[in-house]
Amino acid sequence: MLDKNGIAQRIAKEVKDGYYVNLGIGIPTLVANFVRDDIEVEFQSENGILGMGPFPLENEVDPDLINAGKQTITARPGASFFDSAMSFGMIRGQHVDLTILGAMEVSQDGDIANWKIPGKMVKGMGGAMDLVGSAEHIIVAMMHTNKAGASKLLKSCSLPLTGVKCVTKIVTNLAVLEVANGKFKLLERAPGVSVEEIKNATEGEMLVPNDVPEMQL
Amino acid sequence: MIKKVVANATEALEGVEDDMTFMLGGFGLSGIAENSIAELVRRNVKNVTCISNNAGVDDFGLGLLLQKKQIKKMISSYVGENAEFERQMLSGELEVDLIPQGTLAERCRAAQNGIPAFYTPAGYGTEVAEGKEVREFNGKPHIMEHAFKADFAFVKAWKGDEAGNLIFKGTARNFNPNMCGAAKITVVEVEELVKPGELDPNFVHIPGIFVQRIYQGKNYEKRIEQRTVRK
Numbered sequence: 012m013l014d015k016n017g018i019a020q021r022i023a024k025e026v027k028d029g030y031y032v033n034l035g036i037g038i039p040t041l042v043a044n045f046v047r048d049d050i051e052v053e054f055q056s057e058n059g060i061l062g063m064g065p066f067p068l069e070n071e072v073d074p075d076l077i078n079a080g081k082q083t084i085t086a087r088p089g090a091s092f093f094d095s096a097m098s099f100g101m102i103r104g105q106h107v108d109l110t111i112l113g114a115m116e117v118s119q120d121g122d123i124a125n126w127k128i129p130g131k132m133v134k135g136m137g138g139a140m141d142l143v144g145s146a147e148h149i150i151v152a153m154m155h156t157n158k159a160g161a162s163k164l165l166k167s168c169s170l171p172l173t174g175v176k177c178v179t180k181i182v183t184n185l186a187v188l189e190v191a192n193g194k195f196k197l198l199e200r201a202p203g204v205s206v207e208e209i210k211n212a213t214e215g216e217m218l219v220p221n222d223v224p225e226m227q228l
Numbered sequence: 229m230i231k232k233v234v235a236n237a238t239e240a241l242e243g244v245e246d247d248m249t250f251m252l253g254g255f256g257l258s259g260i261a262e263n264s265i266a267e268l269v270r271r272n273v274k275n276v277t278c279i280s281n282n283a284g285v286d287d288f289g290l291g292l293l294l295q296k297k298q299i300k301k302m303i304s305s306y307v308g309e310n311a312e313f314e315r316q317m318l319s320g321e322l323e324v325d326l327i328p329q330g331t332l333a334e335r336c337r338a339a340q341n342g343i344p345a346f347y348t349p350a351g352y353g354t355e356v357a358e359g360k361e362v363r364e365f366n367g368k369p370h371i372m373e374h375a376f377k378a379d380f381a382f383v384k385a386w387k388g389d390e391a392g393n394l395i396f397k398g399t400a401r402n403f404n405p406n407m408c409g410a411a412k413i414t415v416v417e418v419e420e421l422v423k424p425g426e427l428d429p430n431f432v433h434i435p436g437i438f439v440q441r442i443y444q445g446k447n448y449e450k451r452i453e454q455r456t457v458r459k
Binding site (some may be wrong): 016056057058059060065066067068069072073074075076077078079081083084086090093094095096098099102118121133134136137138139140141144145171172173174175176225226 | 305306329396397
């Protein structure tokens with residue numbers, strides 16, 4: 012079974028040379044730590060930077076330089092700043108190659124819910140609806156089950172949707188799956204996790220090939 | 229040169245009244261119009277609608293207006309950092325319209341550019357799309373969104389000249405340029421107000437035509453929400 016860093020490490024393998032990538036808050040942010048050194052990747056943060064670098068040293072902290080999670084960051088050589096409308100132009104116009112974000116629920120049709128729990132939590136969707144509404148390649152990073160132990164991979168989402176039929180791949184602490192023809196397709200098992208365990212933790216319909224390899228990290 | 233410079237926030241906010249709609253730049257607490265917000269608090273205007281990506285924190289930014297119950301309605305994309313906001317929303321004291329961040333930015337830009345409405349895929353199939361026109365383009369459904377209408381835009385820039393030309397710094401730029409000229413009156417506060425000719429026209433982000441009033445801000449706190457450092 013993977014921890015949050017393990018999930019991020021596995022997703023980092025999906026990041027290819029030359030990609031512009033938008034990372035959501037939480038596990039997705041960790042992906043940047045695991046991208047291979049020998050490829051060129053630019054990270055976009057939707058509040059208005061392309062070419063986001065690591066967190067600053069104490070003496071580099073600048074209140075005018077933050078990421079979408081409001082954390083202080085640095086800009087890499089070759090970075091650029093832009094306004095919010097242009098930032099979402101990059102996203103809506105499909106100039107960003109890969110979007111990685113968290114979710115509370117994903118359905119076997121690729122629907123995603125991650126912005127609201129009615130009566131409990133209403134923080135807002137931020138840029139998530141724009142991202143999932145336009146990105147061609149969306150990877151969801153999340154735990155396979157919620158804190159109560161219930162599956163987050165469902166036949167249909169119970170929470171208010173963020174987007175419909177948009178998720179292409181899901182990486183959890185148990186497995187890598189893709190959304191294919193209205194079903195989850197199991198691609199890889201996390202180290203030490205059996206197909207049976209994944210089946211038990213997945214409420215939605217799942218296609219299980221004869222051979223499901225263990226993830227290589 | 230057309231006169232745009234005003235002495236201070238008090239002069240800049242002349243004409244601000246109860247029941248108006250305001251646009252406020254900033255992402256989180258980065259790039260917010262600190263001086264104009266303080267003046268809104270001082271004037272104690274009530275029942276206002278605020279278009280702003282976030283709602284500040286409990287004791288800074290728009291949180292200051294929330295504390296004094298000056299806000300009737302918020303139009304935002306993310307409001308997660310403010311306990312008083314949550315309390316007022318859940319108790320029904322505060323109306324809240326949560327909309328996708330890119331749609332918020334584009335509705336500002338559309339207002340600035342004289343475009344009454346546009347189509348976007350963001351929010352299709354969700355509660356955001358309820359009651360909105362849906363139209364298919366290139367085989368993909370989009371929803372129609374309208375340009376905002378606002379009375380005042382409160383913008384923060386890094387440098388500006390007396391002609392109203394503006395330069396922003398880092399990610400404090402965010403929604404600020406999109407709100408310039410998107411309201412009836414655009415009020416800009418800057419960290420450094422300079423004479424015409426001192427800004428290189430090649431590096432101006434927003435031309436002065438979008439700005440009605442500009443003033444030298446003071447005492448910037450620039451509070452950081454998530455100070456995150458590496459060793």
